[in-house]
Amino acid sequence: MGILEVKNVNKRFGGLQALGDVNLSVAENTCHAIIGPNGAGKSTLLNCLIGKLIPDTGSVMFDGQSVLGRKPYQINQMGISRVFQTPEIFGDLSVLENMMIPIFARRDGAFRMHALGQATREKDIVEQAEDMLESLNLADARHDHAAAMSRGNKRRLEIGMCLAQNPRLLLLDEPTAGMARADTNNTIDLLKQIKDERDITICIIEHDMHVVFSLAERITVLAQGTPLVEDTPDKIKGHPKVREAYLGESA
Numbered sequence: 001m002g003i004l005e006v007k008n009v010n011k012r013f014g015g016l017q018a019l020g021d022v023n024l025s026v027a028e029n030t031c032h033a034i035i036g037p038n039g040a041g042k043s044t045l046l047n048c049l050i051g052k053l054i055p056d057t058g059s060v061m062f063d064g065q066s067v068l069g070r071k072p073y074q075i076n077q078m079g080i081s082r083v084f085q086t087p088e089i090f091g092d093l094s095v096l097e098n099m100m101i102p103i104f105a106r107r108d109g110a111f112r113m114h115a116l117g118q119a120t121r122e123k124d125i126v127e128q129a130e131d132m133l134e135s136l137n138l139a140d141a142r143h144d145h146a147a148a149m150s151r152g153n154k155r156r157l158e159i160g161m162c163l164a165q166n167p168r169l170l171l172l173d174e175p176t177a178g179m180a181r182a183d184t185n186n187t188i189d190l191l192k193q194i195k196d197e198r199d200i201t202i203c204i205i206e207h208d209m210h211v212v213f214s215l216a217e218r219i220t221v222l223a224q225g226t227p228l229v230e231d232t233p234d235k236i237k238g239h240p241k242v243r244e245a246y247l248g249e250s251a
């Protein structure tokens, strides 16, 4: 039994069947990638996991509890954190202030922007934020404006902000989209470090096969809303159906 269990999930948009009988089991403390061609249903599936969409039928269980019908913030409180394609950081704030926000929110259950002044005066919160930045290799940038950072470092900060909530499941939607190779490799290294240092399950949607094969222990291939194959990276690379449906000659 996985920490995340998706059973017989279907989702239609009008006449279009975006997800058809999706079954997915993600084992605890593994990295599981979901790949597939454009329009395969990857984002729709992810949105069903985080409460942005409700499937027409089927179940989504996290650690034995249903996520269906819960609001995104409630799913977040269950231990699921997600990182989207565009970094969701506060560009006008410093790197350190950004990092204080989730630490403050974890302690007080919520965060309001006007509480930032209070957070900056709380030694404990500042220290935790600085420790987190240290572990992310962002300590030297702590007084910089977040907006001024490279794309790779913005992503690094955002992933760190998710980790500050101590999630058990980290969902990543194309975390290296639009990045130069150096930033992509930087993000891969960070995710490897996180896997090594924490008890955490990672579920990643990604088009970049270099990222997928660097990180994933299991891969599910979606095609036309339905899982085509699920296997280890080595098996996926050579699978004829996958080559035909997705990887083409680049496999």
Ligand SMILES: Nc1ncnc2c1ncn2[C@@H]1O[C@H](COP(=O)(O)OP(=O)(O)OP(=O)(O)O)[C@@H](O)[C@H]1O
Pocket (backbone or CB within 6 Å): 013, 016, 018, 036, 037, 038, 039, 040, 041, 042, 043, 044, 045
């Ligand atoms: N809100 C919506 N309303 C109508 N159709 C939608 C909606 N969201 C997605 N779709 C359709 O559902 C199908 C699956 O889309 P989805 O975005 O989940 O695919 P994807 O695998 O994430 O694609 P990509 O790799 O291009 O991001 C597509 O045909 C898409 O056009």
